[in-house]
C-alpha cells in the first residue's frame with residue numbers, strides 16, 4: 001500500500017491541468033442507483049465528466065452479483081467546495097487553538113479538498129458506496145461522509161477499527177473502482193477520482209485532464 005498523500009500536498013497543486021473539454025453528464029440518465037442525500041435544485045450533484053461515467057459503468061460491471069454501486073455525489077460547484085472547506089477548517093480551529101494556519105489547512109484536507117485543486121469541482125470525483133440488489137446500503141463501517149473526528153479515523157479506507165464484514169465490503173468497492181481506473185483518497189473509503197490532479201500525481205502522469213468546470 002502506498003503512503004498517504006494529502007490533498008494539501010504541494011505536489012498535487014503543482015500538477016498542471018491540460019483541460020480536455022469533456023462535458024458533464026447526468027448519471028440519472030444512465031440507470032444508476034442515485035441516493036438523494038446530496039440532491040440540489042439544479043441536480044449538480046448527479047453530474048460527472050463523460051469519462052467518469054464510463055468508468056463508473058465499468059466498475060459496476062466488476063461487482064459481484066447482488067451488489068451494486070450507490071452514487072452519492074459527483075460534481076460540486078466551487079462555491080460549495082469553498083464553503084465545506086472553510087466550515088471544516090473553522091471547526092478544527094475551534095477544537096485546536098494552538099494550531100497554525102498550515103496545520104489547519106493540512107488537517108482540513110484529510111476530509112475536504114482545498115478548493116483550488118478540488119476534484120469534485122472538476123467533475124472528476126465521485127462519492128460512492130455499495131447497495132444490495134434492492135438498493136439497501138451495505139455496511140462499510142461508517143456512514144459516507146463521516147469525518148475523521150466523528151468516526152475515530154474509521155473513515156480511512158484501510159482503518160483497522162471496522163468489522164470484517166465492513167472491511168470485506170470496502171475491498172469489493174475499492175477493487176472494482178481501482179480496476180475501472182479510479183484512484184481512491186485513502187482518508188475516505190467512498191471518494192474516488194480520475195484524471196484530476198490528485199489522480200495524475202498518484203499515477204505519475206505529467207498533467208491532469210480535468211480542471212475546474214461550470215455546470216452548463
Ligand SMILES: C[C@@H](N)C(=O)N[C@H](C)C(=O)O
Nearest residue numbers: 111112113119120145191
Ligand atoms: C467532504 C467529502 N465528502 C469530500 O468530498 N471530500 C473530498 C476529499 C473532497 O472534498 O474532494
